[in-house]
Amino acid sequence: MSGSMWRGSDVDLDAYLTRVGYEGDVAPDLSTLRRLHIAHVDAIPFDNLDALIGRTEVPLDLDHLQDKIVRGGRGGWCLEQVVLMAAVLDRIGFTFTAFAGRTRIRTGSKFGPALHVALLVDVDGEKWLHDVSFGAHGLHEPLRFAENSLLEDDFSFDLVREETGEHVLRFIRPEEPAELYGFTTDVRYPSDFELLNHFCLTHPRSPFNHRMILQRTQPKVRHLLVGTALTEIRPGEPATVRELDEAEALAASEEIFGITLKPDDVQALRKTLAGP
Template structure:
């Protein structure tokens, strides 16, 4: 195991860059940060399939997350993806901290557990919110981490600060802003990731251990599959929602989300879906 906090020296950087389709030089600057963020979210989906397949551990050390996400072509949930990205950024030479956020868009409440994690990265002229793992409603590229910041594009976002002191990342939809998550800048460490990981894997109120949740964030289209309900988001259009049957869910793994599963896992997941 690496002796650095985020295990950056254990990263196979060439393999990671190939996995996300990143070409060209890498350096600890804003241009690299932006290109890495976009490449990662385009290539690597949010994937909670391991607990549904009966796996009782989802390790966060760099050896395991690389094997799963980089070499096996899988996705991962936010803790795995941010652990991988933190190691990559540390290896390249970036300075950053991790923080945790309370997801609001799926709960409708600002008081849920702080299960989502992301990074605050120093680059050139300031601090940047670098969040590669929120999924279909999340950022495609980093945005400035400051009150009132706004990121405009096909999908737009802003950051507002509430009276409580929490910042809130909002997805600016045509029908009005949707609050994604609230957060403070309290630092989180790999040991905190382990506690959150245990909750996500085992707790009866975890949103990730009892139904399929797959998400993919591409430049012009985003997809979210929860259970058998598929949501597609395109710029300036209402969300398109439809129900999938068991065969369509299994086909969507590769066709929509780009997830490569071993044949034995596909069969096991099919049995899980048939029982629900």
């Protein structure tokens, strides 16, 4: 992809690398791709808070995303994070395409809207699934894009292909594999992201505009907060769910997810947590 599309030349690369705690040189190679992925998901949470605190838009322009995520210490939902990551990879010199997937783990359906976005990155003649924004159940490092590809670690994943031709990313857990999302490799562009972003922010059936969703992927633990229900996932163990009160849920945004909220934003979130 060219810099004119993803604006890689406009990225403050040093600031981004500091934000995610990446140390050392960068190059368009597999080592850099893997280390960037790990650093990003460890440092930057999934957060949908702008959709809940009176924002009339969630801009996807790179300048805004750098102010919010890189310099402001916030997270973002998948569209925001992938636009930022695409610009970073473009700046470093990687070749990649974007795609959209249909989330399955939270919906139980294979036929929902294709709202999740991620990247396929070319390195030395192979493609790698590079997805930094799926959240608590997502990849912590790139997965080779090939049928029956397997990533074995404390948290393991595989990639299977269905008879329909869709690829399915699965999270391997003790009870059974969880299908995260299905996708094809049809290329998506920044203009497609704008349409998906509008749906996520405004549509009455959007999963992201009526309750707080925070997610973080760290080396030995993953956390997911939906409303006031906090899920914790550790290697080789069934997930545990704990119901928080309002104060605990608001405190978790900083204590667990690393997000510092402004006083006005806290007030707006209290109304969201209280419900209609």
